[in-house]
Amino acid sequence: MGRPPCCDKISVKKGPWTPEEDIILVSYIQEHGPGNWRSVPTNTGLLRCSKSCRLRWTNYLRPGIKRGNFTDHEEKMIIHLQALLGNSFIYTSRWAAIASYVPQRTDNDIKNYWNIHLKKKLKKLQINEEEVSNKGQWERRLQTDIHMAKQALCEALSLDKTTSKQPYNSYHEVSGSNSSIYASSAENISKLLQNWMKIPPSSNSETNSSATTPEGFDSLFTFNSNCHSSDACQSVSVDTANLTPETSLFQDETKPILETQVPLTLLEKWLFEDGVAHEGQEDLINMSLEDSAAGFF
DNA sequence: AAATTGCTCAACCGCCAAGTT
């Protein structure tokens, strides 16, 4: 037999979370750390199913999440990454992969933003495109797009590297002042978390001690020290699990990086190597060209 | 001022791979 069910689905509450529920959930996670979601409703008395608790935490309450308008830079990143990853058969979790390149944004946020804003924008662009369209021009523009994607990614990733040098607590202040409007309740709740962030829950600190600081960002441009087989390690290893502060703090909570790690490394290798494309990378470019052309709309 | 339409985004749903018993 398997494990017992996560919750009694009959007495489960649905709909928007109240601030009180948020506080209960955050307090519980402060004490026990994220994970073992099955026990959360039981132990907190929340009338929510474990899945709902997890989603509320990962998409809204988790510290380090930026809310509010997307910047032009973020927008471009998403568009280009969507063009590159969106329809590739390699990527079974494209939003998570894209989110790993857009710091402080959740995959749900990016997905929403894409569906609401960017699809429309691109449709408009497509209409303009049709006026000038012939195959050669279309492909040339996509080539330009790919080139711009490379630049945008390089810029963004080097920005990340800079911000990562800050202590984790000040990171919040910076992100809060820089941009964007945090949902007031989330902001209040994130304040509750500040002390906790200095001392992560013991259950996590034991297993994730190396990943509890933003120093994880530094691995962005380093070779994988655990890797001893030469070929697989030649490429620049981007530790996607550490790309954002929230994922570094709550490694349990990250999107499933393992399954995307190999293809991402391939992509990153291509992105970071200025110059001649290798055979496999050409395939990737060609695939992106075809797929993005066919799949945008 | 009231009704209608459009927009936004948090939350839900269903599916699937991985893990557990």
Added chain:
DNA sequence: AAACTTGGCGGTTGAGCAATT
């Protein structure tokens, strides 16, 4: 090995708000 759950994902919904008529 089989049965079952968990956790994670993409797609979708619907309540609430804003803009327009």
